[in-house]
Amino acid sequence: MVRYLRLIAVWAAPLLFVAVLFYWPLTRILALGFQAGANSVELGHSTIAAVWFTVWQAALSTVICLLLGIPGAYILYRRRFRGRNFLRVLITLPLVLPTIVIAIAFVAFQKLNDVYSIFGIDQNSNPVFWIIAAHVFINYSLSVRSIGGVWATLDPELEEAAELAGAGRFRTLIAISLPQLRSAIVSSAALTFLFCATSYGVILILGGGLVHSLETEIASAAVQYLDLGKAALLAMFQTGLTIAALGLSTRIGRRAVSLEQIDESTRLPRLSRRDWAAIAITAPTIFGLIAIPLLSVFVRAFQSPTGWNLDNFTLLATRGERELLNVTVLEAAGNSLRNLAISTTLAVIIGSAVSFLLSRNIRNRGHQFATWLLDLAFLLPMGISSVVLAFGYLITFNGQPFALRTSWLAVPLIQSLMATPLVIRMLYPALESISPEQREAAATAGASAAQTWWFIELGIIRHVFVTAIGFAAIASIGEYGAASLLTFGNQATLPTVLFQLISRPGSTNFGMAMAIAAILILLTYVVVTLVAVRRPRPAWLASR
Amino acid sequence: MHKSYIPKFAYKLAAAIAVVGLSTAALTGCASATDSSTPSASPLPELTLVTHDSFSMSKEQLAQFKTQTGITVNIVKAGDAGALTNKLVLTKDTPIGDAFFGIDNTFSGVALQNKIVSGRLTAIDYGDVCMNYDKAWFKAKGISAPTSIDQLVEPTYKNLTVVENPSTSSTGLAFLAATVAKYGNDGWQDYWTKLKANGVKVTAGWEDAYYTDFSGSTGKGKYPVVLSYASSPAYEIRKDGTSGTASILDGCFRQVEYAGVLAGAKNPVGAQLLIKFLLSDAFQRGIPESMYVYPIVKSTELPADWSKWATVATAPLGAGLDINANRESWLTAWSDIFG
Structure with missing residues (x-):
């Protein structure tokens, strides 16, 4: 009995967090929608088509991400070569770019497309092609890094033994590695699916507003027509989609193999000619799909009407302040970093607390279901339309009892709410895959639960932990929706400033916007690299 | 099984999160406490202007308004003209500001129909x-x-x-x-x-x-x-x-863009002063360079x-x-x- 009370006490804080910041405003806006007559909304062909498009494009994008991501994880986390750490960070950078910048960066591809069209292959006419390409561009790192993070901690002995026994790389992958990675693969697939299913800007901009998904339908119902009934009903569909995605992933991912984990400092084999297949997939993906658009942003940042120079950056320091913007770029960067620090800290604390609690051994079915529900409760914020949530915030946190909307803290709080599911989806499967013997051995040796967690489990999942912090940081620094809705006065962030500039004509505004995009990329690069810096393990930890 | 799976540090963690939560509530609680005074003939020292994303008021202009009236302006951006209008309609019972700017003639009908404006719409630019x-x-x-x-x-x-x-x-x-x-x-x-x-x-x-x-x-x-x-x-x-x-x-x-006082504003007097300021030469002159539209006051120098x-x-x-x-x-x- 006491144990249950203690359990409830520990769950209380994270649950309170998600209840206040998510379920309360969501309930209020949905209630308003159903009052407005969600049950009488007629769903025509267009809505069914939008639901279908949402599902298939997200599923296809996810499959492509996995097919490209597994070899990528192998190369970047299972092999050793010069520049590996740089590439690990590079692939995460697309996540930070505002959609309009992605559209501009993709122009580089569309020019390539002119070359293809000479040979009769013209993809340009079909916007869905570009939407899926953009989804892969953005989400590739999710599969690579969350699968790779677990892969790096696996003992290579089993794989090596299989190869010695004459199995080829491919057979070893299918028979040995993939089953061990199942839980990480399924988890990253669920994340990618949800990201693509709720994708808004990419579908809107690359689809010219003519391609409709659940999210764009919700936005147009809410923002254009103030049809809260329809928006609420569609938001329920989204919730259903999230439940289905989690249900499916739990089903496939269950009975994850407990892994024999090793310290990842063990020297990995060098990249060799025998890895050609994985290289043949990964090199074109990283250089062709990811590096080219990123590079084109830098090219434009250093281009001004007078040639190649730093004009755009100097203009940011001077004219940007006087003309359009209420804050200097330095202040905006400061705000961005402050939000990042708060939201990442919160998301990592809450996310790891929840993952820890979820991963404790489950003995019976009732428990199992309760755990599943709790898991779902923390995942739902990712699957719901941000427009709906934003409207919920407007009506909930406006007056009494607390006017969260007018506080600058609102932005990092919402960002942490969005990043928490990301952290959980990475840490929870990693924790689950730790073999219970390792925990029990530590306990037998006299370690308390806290010591076991801190010294043993965190040590083992360190790679995944670092990745989770990195993604939480990226989710904050590139975030635009909450920041644009809630920022007032001098609370602008880098993405909101970028948007201010790019919504005006003229080469100076465009150049300054590209300079900000370049700063955003560089800042993200620095933050993610700093997070990943390997700290030497303390001697007492290494000696375990 | 061994002892409880819930380690002590988890309680500390819970306490830490609770502290963050409470301090948030406290901070924001302070903000809302100042809001609850009744409107009076003299303007309150602070007001909130809700605008579309393209609105721009320079630091100098904000400072000038403050010197003239003693009022500090908070600017809240609420999306494009359509999103702005709909958000104001959605929150008309507890308005998110005192004045608005940026509802244009494609959305002014929605604003009037839903009675979110106190008084009339004032054209500021086109x-x-x-x-x-x-x-x-x-x-x-x-x-x-x-x-x-x-x-x-x-x-x-x-x-x-x-x-x-x-x-x-x-x-x-x-x-x-x-x-x-x-x-x-x-x-x-x-x-x-x-x-x-x-x-x-x-x-x-x-x-x-x-x-x-x-x-x-x-x-x-x-x-x-x-x-x-x-x-x-x-x-x-x-x-x-x-x-x-x-x-x-x-x-x-x-496209004509309007400003107005929001129905139910806490600082309607201040909001009225701000709209007057938006029509003054100090603001109108800056409109082309800051918002890329034409000032409504015809005599304004371009x-x-x-x-x-x-x-x-x-x-x-x-x-x-x-x-x-x-x-x-x-x-x-x-x-x-x-x-």
Whole structure:
């Protein structure tokens, strides 16, 4: 009995967090929608088509991400070569770019497309092609890094033994590695699916507003027509989609193999000619799909009407302040970093607390279901339309009892709410895959639960932990929706400033916007690299 | 099993999160405590202005207003004109500000119908939504640049035009309204059908049309005709001192942007003072450079580039349309053509 009370006490804080910041405003806006007559909304062909498009494009994008991501994880986390750490960070950078910048960066591809069209292959006419390409561009790192993070901690002995026994790389992958990675693969697939299913800007901009998904339908119902009934009903569909995605992933991912984990400092084999297949997939993906658009942003940042120079950056320091913007770029960067620090800290604390609690051994079915529900409760914020949530915030946190909307803290709080599911989806499967013997051995040796967690489990999942912090940081620094809705006065962030500039004509505004995009990329690069810096393990930890 | 799985540090963690939560509540609680005083004849020292994303008021102007009235202005941005209007409607029972700026004549009907405005709408600025073209492109091709939107459906101008989607862009909606005004209730759909057949490209928003598709901007796209504003050429001045683009001054929609006091405002007196300030020369003079639209006060001096390159439309359209009543049916009909 006491144990249950203690359990409830520990769950209380994270649950309170998600209840206040998510379920309360969501309930209020949905209630308003159903009052407005969600049950009488007629769903025509267009809505069914939008639901279908949402599902298939997200599923296809996810499959492509996995097919490209597994070899990528192998190369970047299972092999050793010069520049590996740089590439690990590079692939995460697309996540930070505002959609309009992605559209501009993709122009580089569309020019390539002119070359293809000479040979009769013209993809340009079909916007869905570009939407899926953009989804892969953005989400590739999710599969690579969350699968790779677990892969790096696996003992290579089993794989090596299989190869010695004459199995080829491919057979070893299918028979040995993939089953061990199942839980990480399924988890990253669920994340990618949800990201693509709720994708808004990419579908809107690359689809010219003519391609409709659940999210764009919700936005147009809410923002254009103030049809809260329809928006609420569609938001329920989204919730259903999230439940289905989690249900499916739990089903496939269950009975994850407990892994024999090793310290990842063990020297990995060098990249060799025998890895050609994985290289043949990964090199074109990283250089062709990811590096080219990123590079084109830098090219434009250093281009001004007078040639190649730093004009755009100097203009940011001077004219940007006087003309359009209420804050200097330095202040905006400061705000961005402050939000990042708060939201990442919160998301990592809450996310790891929840993952820890979820991963404790489950003995019976009732428990199992309760755990599943709790898991779902923390995942739902990712699957719901941000427009709906934003409207919920407007009506909930406006007056009494607390006017969260007018506080600058609102932005990092919402960002942490969005990043928490990301952290959980990475840490929870990693924790689950730790073999219970390792925990029990530590306990037998006299370690308390806290010591076991801190010294043993965190040590083992360190790679995944670092990745989770990195993604939480990226989710904050590139975030635009909450920041644009809630920022007032001098609370602008880098993405909101970028948007201010790019919504005006003229080469100076465009150049300054590209300079900000370049700063955003560089800042993200620095933050993610700093997070990943390997700290030497303390001697007492290494000696375990 | 061994002892409990819940380690002690988890309680500390729980306490830490609770502290963060409570301090948030406390901080924001303070903010709301100051809000609850009753309106009086003298303005409160603070007010909130809710605007669309393109609004800009410089630090100097904010400081000037504060010196004149003692009022500090908080600016809240709420999306484009449509999102702004709908958010204000949604929150009309507990208004999120005291004054608003940026509801335009395509959405003013919604605002009035829902009674979110106390008193009347005050026009602050206007802008003409017009087609722009890339002068150099037409010169290089030896084709004469279009002078009327009629020509955009002709074979000479096939595959040359990019416009914004009226369901996702306020600029696009303005042009849709212009075509209704120009070609009438029976003719506008025919015009769009021909425009589509002539290879018009549709984008979601102004940014992508102008910067990824238009050939006359820094983005150097493939389309030499773009739906933009009559003022845009003033920002495309080339090295030789002339503008690289020009507007087609036919088929333009005049967007008028309004400010007003929100119904139920806590600081209506201050809001009224702010609207007066928005009409003062100190603010009106800065409008072209900060918001890229024309000041409503006719005597306001325009920047040099503007009087030269940002010509206003000769016969702007749209003044007689009931946009509020027709928006939905227009958009449905438009989507049927492009769906």
